[in-house]
Amino acid sequence: MKQIMEIDRLNLHYGEFHALKEMKLDIPERTITAFIGPSGCGKSTFLRTLNRMNDLVPGVRIDGSVKLDGQDIYGADTEVETLRKRVGMVFQQPNPFPKSIFDNVAYGPRLHGIRDKARLNEIVERSLRGASLWEEVKDLLNKSALSLSGGQQQRLCIARALAVEPDVLLMDEATSALDPLSTLKIEELVRELKQDYTIVMVTHNMHQAARVSDRTVFFLNGELVEADETEKLFSTPVDARTEDYITGRFG
Amino acid sequence: MKATIEPSTRSSEGANPAAPTPGEAVSQPMNVSSNQSTGGKPSGNKPVARKRSRSGNEWFGKTYTMICVSVLIITIFSIVYFVASKGLATFFVNGVSLKEFLTGVKWAPDGEPQTFGALPFITGSFMTSILAACISAPLAFCAAIFMTELMPKFGKTVMQPVIELLAGIPSVVYGFVGLSVIVPFLRSVFPGQGLGIAAGAIVLSIMILPTITTIATDAMSNLPRGLKEGSYALGATRWQTISRSILPAVLPAMLTGVVLGIARAFGEALAVQMVIGNAPHIPNSLFESASTLTSVITLSMGNTIMGTVQNNVLWSLALMLLTMTFVFIFIVRVLERRSLR
Ligand SMILES: Nc1ncnc2c1ncn2[C@@H]1O[C@H](COP(=O)(O)OP(=O)(O)O)[C@@H](O)[C@H]1O
C-alpha cells in the first residue's frame, strides 16, 4: 500500500518544552488512522504538524521531516496554503463561519479562485452530499450556519473541508463535543470517506478508535509508543505501556 | 458582545463627559447594591450580634447607594428639564417657527428682521462628524488588526497606550494643532482658506480614533479562536483571513464603535470651533468656513442675555444636541442587542 505521509525523526518544542520526541510514522493512503493516548500526550500537536497549523503558534520549533507524497512539507519549495488545501482539518469544537451554509462550503473554493456561480453550486452540493448533510439542508442553504445543531455544524465543517478536494483529512476529536447519535453519524461518514480520502483522527475514546480505524497509534508523554493495525494493537500490543492503557490501568 | 462594549464605553466616558447615558449612570450603583446584599446573605450560622451588625451594614449600604442613585437621577432629569424648557421657549414663548428653525438657512438673531435658520449648523455638525467617522473607521480597523493579528506584543505594549493617550489629550490642544498644522496645509493644497468642514473632520477623526479602535480591538480579541483557524485550515492566507473572516465578524461591533465616535464628534465644541471658521451658512465646499451646533453655542453664549430670544434659541440648539445624543445612544443599544443574538 502506498504511504501518503511519512513522518521521520520529528521533534517539536513549545519554547523549552519538548512536546514531540523523535516521532516516526507512516500513514497509508485511503485508510483511517486513529491517535489515542491520555490527554496532554501530544496527539493534537502531532496532528497539527501535518498541515502546519502549529506555524501559527508563537515560539514553536520543529525539526525532522514530514513528507506528503514524498515532498517535505516544511521544505522551502512548499507553500503552506497549497499544503493546507491538500491536508484539510476538522476541529474539536464545530467552528462554522458566521455566514450562510452555502458561503461556509464555498469559502474554500472561493479562496482558491473559483468565482463561477454554477461551479460553486455544484461543489457545494457535492461536498454537502459527501458529508451526508445535503438532504437536511438543501432548502436552507441561505440560512446562517449557526442555526444548525452541533452535529450538523460538525458535518458542515467536514463538507467545508471536502470542498477544496483535499487528499488527507485531519480530525481532532471531532466528535467529543457531540451527542452519541451525532457521533455515530460522523463515524459512519468517516468510514464512507475512506473510499476517497486518507483520514487521520485524534480520539479521546479508545472504543471509537477500535470501531472506526484501520490503524491505531498510541502516544504517551510526547512519545509515539506504538503504531499498528487496530486489531493487532488492541489484541496483542507489543509495548507494556500500550497494554496498560488499553486495559484501562491508567489514563 | 457585552464585554466588547464595556471597556470602550469606559474610555469614551473618560474623554467625553457628555457621553454617559442615564441608563449607565443608574446601572452602576445598582450593581454595587446587589453585590452588597448578596455578600451579606450567607450568615446562617453566625452569632446573633454579628448578624445584627451585618444587617446594619446592609442597611447603610443600601441607603447610601439609594441616595447616590437619587442624586444622579435628579441631576440628569433637572438638566434635561432645564435645557428642554429653555429650548422649547423659543417656539412657545418667543413664537419662532419650528419649521423655520429646522429648515431655514439664514441665521441672523440680531438682524432686521430676526431670522433663526439653524440648518447650516445642523448640516455642519452632521457633515463634520460623519466625515470624521469615515476617516477614522478604516484607520481604527487597521490599527486593531495590527494590534491583534500582526504584532500583538508591540501592539499591547506600545500602540495601545499611545492610542489611549490620544483620548487624554485636551481638545484645546487638538484645536491648536489643527489650526497651526492642518489648516495651513489644507490652504496650500486646496482652494479656500483651509478653515472649514474638512479641517474640523480631520481634527475630530483623530479625537474619536481611540473610541473606535478600542471597540474594534476588543471585538477582534474576543473572536472565537476557531474562526481564524477554520479559515487558515482551508488554505487561506493571512490577508484572506482578515478580509473574509475577521472583518465580517467584527463589523457589527465596528458599527457600534463608529456610532459612538460620531456621537462624540457631534458633541465636541472647542477643537471644532477653532478650525471650522464659524461662518453661519452652508458652505459650498469642504474647505470653506462653516459652523456646527456646538461652535455657534460656544461663540454666541457670552453675547446674549438670559431670557431673550437670542439666548433661548441657543438653548434650542443645545436641546437639538441633547436629542441627537439620545438618538445615537439609542442606535448603539439597538446595535448591541442585535449583535447579542
Ligand atoms: N500552544 C502551546 N504552547 C505551549 N504548550 C503547549 C501548547 N499546546 C500544547 N502544549 C502542551 O503540549 C502538550 C501536548 O498537548 P496536546 O498536543 O494538546 O495534547 P493532546 O491533544 O494529546 O491532549 C501538553 O503538555 C500541552 O500542555
Ligand SMILES: [Mg+2]
Ligand atoms: Mg487534543
